[in-house]
Amino acid sequence: MGMGEVILASRGLKKRYGDLWVLKGIDFEIERGQTKVIIGPSGSGKSTFLRIMGLLEPPTEGKIFFEGKDVYSSNLDLNMLRAKIGFVFQEPSLFRHLTALGNVKLGLRVVLKMKEEEARRRALEVLKAVKLEDWADHYPAQLSGGQQQRVGIARALAMNPDIILFDEPTASLDIELTWEVIDVMKELARRGVTMLVVTHELGFAKEVADEILFMDDGRIIESGPPEELLRNPKTQRAREFLSRLIGGA
């Protein structure tokens, strides 16, 4: 499985907000080209884990490794690392004063210091990959939720990151809009983009995930290939969660 090179990993990751331990020790790794899906009840710490792996918040304890290097104890430039870790948020987080094209271009211009022409070409290329080249000049407020999320994916993808993290990218979308976003994500997975995805879209997980991680109460309590974990969960908590997710959907 995988090509052996671990891109992102955590050891003994813990996070505390006030008196509350949201993450209670997570060991995780993902190799180049893999897609891993995290599922679990709300409040289990999935989003917090993802934000910490995206270097958007520091952990309280434990280590994060990017391409084998300890992120917080070496003198790596965190901003440059963040540029290599794409992030797609749950709520629409497009820059509202910029068009779809402007959204995708901004990081290329400001962070990667691309020339205007080059940035424009690259931005249009990724907008095409998410099938939004005709919407390049529209502002976020003029786009549907699904289109906004696809621009968000394009914005992350444009930076040519080593991995993209998705935090429930379809949670705030209607069902038809969910599909268009999921289709784009499946396509990325097939093209070999490394992805760590928090989602409850089990169809997506079944089709493209190399591994599903089940989180509960700040821990990964079960993991395995999709057909195994979805069909035959070992833990009681996973069984309950899955039957409720499938039954209630």
Place this chain on the structure above:
Amino acid sequence: MFTFNDFLFLLQGVPNTLAISFLSFALGFGLGIPTAIVKQFPKYGLNYVADAYIKLMRGIPVLVFMLLFHFGMAGIVPLFKSAFLSATFALGFRSGAFQSQIFRGAMNSVGRNQMMAAVSLGMTRWQAFRHVILPQAFIVALPGLGSEIALLIKDSSYAFVLGVLELTKYSDIVRKATRSFFFPYLAAAIIYILITFPIANYLDRMGSRLKSRYGLR
């Protein structure tokens, strides 16, 4: 008797009223943005300076500043020998404090997820601020800036006390010359409204239009 000619005479005060208002607004803009930024990014203790500045400007009447500058400090600061400049600077300093509050409110309204999204692309906090937060904050701030301009136009009338030949001073001159105690001031009041209303209204409407285009709250 107050005649139409007196009204035209009175209009000669308008250029100075506008000059004081817009120059002090520009000065306030130049002071307000850095003050807001320093408050947002506390560094080198500059945020305490900003705090003190805002508190002083909130607590001291602008007329007292004008008098202090022109009559009290002209010996130390030659600029303040000019009544016009004393009035402009007094209003400008106060406006800087007020505008910094307007900008701060606007920046905070832009929201954490915009900052987070920018940082996730690898931007420094400053780059995120400069390219993502500030442009949106400026749009949100437009109606507030409109009210601030209106306030400056009205308060430029305090310059009358220093003898600056602006609209209020002219109306007082006309009052003395015509011995009409009502119409010169009424005319001034109407002119003030005719100036302030369109400006504040324009910025208000531009603000709402841009906000709805960009989906800002």
